[in-house]
Amino acid sequence: MDINSVISLVRSNIRRLTPYSTARDEYKGKLGVFLDANENPFSNGYNRYPDPRQLSLKSLLAEIKGIASDKIFIGNGSDEAIDLCIRIFCEPRIDNIVTIRPTYGMYSVSAAINDVEVREVPLGRDFSLSADAMMAACDNNTKLMFICSPNNPTGNSMPVEQLRWLLEYFNGVVVVDEAYVDFSSQPSMLTLLDEYSNLIVLHTMSKAYGLAALRLGLAFAHPSIIELFSNVKYPYNINLAGMERAAELLERNVADEIALIKEERSRVKQQLSQMECVEKVYPSDANFLLVKVADAKAMYDALIQEQIIVRDRSHVPGCEGCLRITIGTPQENDRLLEIMKQKQ
Numbered sequence: 603m604d605i606n607s608v609i610s611l612v613r614s615n616i617r618r619l620t621p622y623s624t625a626r627d628e629y630k631g632k633l634g635v636f637l638d639a640n641e642n643p644f645s646n647g648y649n650r651y652p653d654p655r656q657l658s659l660k661s662l663l664a665e666i667k668g669i670a671s672d673k674i675f676i677g678n679g680s681d682e683a684i685d686l687c688i689r690i691f692c693e694p695r696i697d698n699i700v701t702i703r704p705t706y707g708m709y710s711v712s713a714a715i716n717d718v719e720v721r722e723v724p725l726g727r728d729f730s731l732s733a734d735a736m737m738a739a740c741d742n743n744t745k746l747m748f749i750c751s752p753n754n755p756t757g758n759s760m761p762v763e764q765l766r767w768l769l770e771y772f773n774g775v776v777v778v779d780e781a782y783v784d785f786s787s788q789p790s791m792l793t794l795l796d797e798y799s800n801l802i803v804l805h806t807m808s809k810a811y812g813l814a815a816l817r818l819g820l821a822f823a824h825p826s827i828i829e830l831f832s833n834v835k836y837p838y839n840i841n842l843a844g845m846e847r848a849a850e851l852l853e854r855n856v857a858d859e860i861a862l863i864k865e866e867r868s869r870v871k872q873q874l875s876q877m878e879c880v881e882k883v884y885p886s887d888a889n890f891l892l893v894k895v896a897d898a899k900a901m902y903d904a905l906i907q908e909q910i911i912v913r914d915r916s917h918v919p920g921c922e923g924c925l926r927i928t929i930g931t932p933q934e935n936d937r938l939l940e941i942m943k944q945k946q
């Protein structure tokens with residue numbers, strides 16, 4: 603799909619939108635006195651509005667991710683990017699999105715908030731994706747597909763070949779949510795960005811980068827799509843304190859933490875697999891394990907008794923009997939394993 607065809611899918615009110623513009627957007631020359639934005643003039647570090655285009659943080663992220671700044675949107679978590687995808691492309695009560703089941707809950711919550719129909723395509727028994735079934739769920743009003751890879755809560759990555767096939771044949775935008783890609787053995791879809799104008803890749807600073815509290819999520823796409831994101835977002839969606847802390851903390855090398863989390867994932871998986879109460883530990887490309895236990899409710903309660911909280915997914919269709927367990931520090935994982943061993 604060429605970019606013009608992708609833009610033709612955008613809601614007409616969004617295509618026509620004149621975005622909010624600040625006085626500092628309108629004048630780019632040198633300035634020393636700021637009497638344009640009704641701020642308090644007395645300096646405390648935060649009395650001025652932050653850069654609505656986030657140019658400085660974008661150039662840092664461009665370097666880290668190896669993607670040009672004009673292909674990057676920074677959101678208040680990737681949850682903002684998910685919502686913007688729907689608001690930009692889907693006409694309420696007319697258009698629909700197609701996603702997988704089970705998957706991350708915010709695609710359908712955002713769709714519901716925007717009054718957009720969600721069509722869920724169940725994954726196979728081994729949580730495999732059926733590209734044919736995804737296509738079969740579409741009609742002329744399907745604007746977006748949301749595919750989470752590695753998928754939350756199942757932990758598996760979706761094969762690149764299938765994603766490519768959907769990018770080729772689906773007459774809409776494929777959003778690949780790669781929140782957990784840094785823990786995966788499969789490479790990111792970012793390298794395909796130049797090949798497919800209908801690809802949006804989502805990343806987040808909340809997982810491998812360890813910055814969940816700062817609320818920084820990223821969307822990568824063709825510059826014309828990024829421009830639409832910028833037009834629709836709140837002008838100052840990212841605050842200065844968050845941008846400054848992120849710039850400092852992104853200097854850290856998280857490779858060692860990621861390597862340790864992956865090592866721990868193998869160790870916890872191996873130990874859980876030997877427990878009698880554990881029926882199955884699903885393969886994981888993420889920083890969590892989906893674990894089928896004999897009695898999920900009882901195990902959840904036993905862990906809570908010991909002040910350990912995991913995610914009970916046992917009522918999610920396709921995840922019956924399953925807990926989703928995040929990989930913690932080695933000590934935290936030892937504690938989890940000890941309690942689960944006692945409970946079996």
Ligand code: PMP
Pocket residue numbers: 678679680681682706750754779781782805806807808814817818819
């Ligand atoms: N995508 C997936 C698959 C997630 O699991 C999460 C958070 N649990 C998010 C997106 C949202 O992340 P954030 O808003 O913190 O960037």
